[in-house]
Amino acid sequence: MEDNYLISGPISQKIISEIILRIGRHKDAGGNMLFLGQVRADENEGKRVKAIEYSAYTEMVNAEAEKIKRTIFSEFDDVKSVEIIHSTGVVSTGEISLLVLVCSGHRQQAMQACSKTVELIKATLPVWKKEIYEDDSHTWS
């Protein structure tokens, strides 16, 4: 495990920019897909979400994220790199909590692989969220 996939707090513009710069490392990556998951100001039984507090099982997240990357590389031979970053702790509405970047030779595999990576993250990363409402009450989801 070379990477750490978790970051404390929202994924800032600065981090996003740093990640995007990595596209240029792959001179053969014509198609690059970036997914940014933002905390939505959802309403739940008349109460509006103001933030989500994420918690995670760090070791297992790292192991599962490595597994996701291996799956993607084995299924998509045109993919050059996969980056995954997930927030822990409090992320307010309008802030980014999940980043996935797939660099690929051509666009088709970039799109399919990015989409599959996000689905695998939702299904297999041990991350939990506590939705915090404007009145400071919360629910787990």
Place this chain on the structure above:
Amino acid sequence: MEDNYLISGPISQKIISEIILRIGRHKDAGGNMLFLGQVRADENEGKRVKAIEYSAYTEMVNAEAEKIKRTIFSEFDDVKSVEIIHSTGVVSTGEISLLVLVCSGHRQQAMQACSKTVELIKATLPVWKKEIYEDDSHTWS
């Protein structure tokens, strides 16, 4: 036509950052998909591409890009915004020449709509490319 969809030269990190900041305007946009098309160092009959020179029919690009946005909004009711930027002029290998950002409530439509936008761009935007090789010869494609 409110927007200009063409930009002279590569799409810089600064422009990408400015576009990404627009995600935060949509507090209900949970799923956001950014496609970045990069000029690849392809090899063609033993010669390596060093840059692409794009030319475009500006008025028609703007009209067709507006049409693409209308198509996406009519097919994907969860989509909040669609941004399209294409380079004109010389873009070197490792630089970005196409940006598409789709902000959507949820990830599924963000992914489908982003993918469809890129396909429509390839099919309907009047843009041409001259591949320039390391020996300064070129071909049109």
Place this chain on the structure above:
Amino acid sequence: MEVKVLFFGVLAEVSGTSIKHYENVRSLADLKLKIQDDFPEMFHYNFRFSVNNTITDDEHVLKAGDEIALLPPFAGG
């Protein structure tokens, strides 16, 4: 009556021209013949016509001030 004709991509290169005005052309078919006289080499390439930003066919009747473009296959992205 006069129309404006734009040449794009490889067609601008082979003709050495990006804009040219033509007179007395009633239809795209008429215009095509005149362009073929001026730039016969252009017709080795595959292209379509647009009139005022809309792709159209040979039967299209032209009017003064129309903007016609010769469009090689698109290659954006």
Place this chain on the structure above:
Amino acid sequence: MEVKVLFFGVLAEVSGTSIKHYENVRSLADLKLKIQDDFPEMFHYNFRFSVNNTITDDEHVLKAGDEIALLPPFAGG
């Protein structure tokens, strides 16, 4: 023999605990009974077990030093 048990998400909240050590547990089934004694309210929630980062079932035989986690449904993204 001792194992380490981690509680996540809503389970950490309802138990007021995030780590607890248990002794003399031979299998996950054994451990489950002990946890149920300590935190009966936890069993109103849906969760799975992992042993050393791998999701597993009740039959799993435990060994000293194993790290067990109680995992509510994942909700990343």
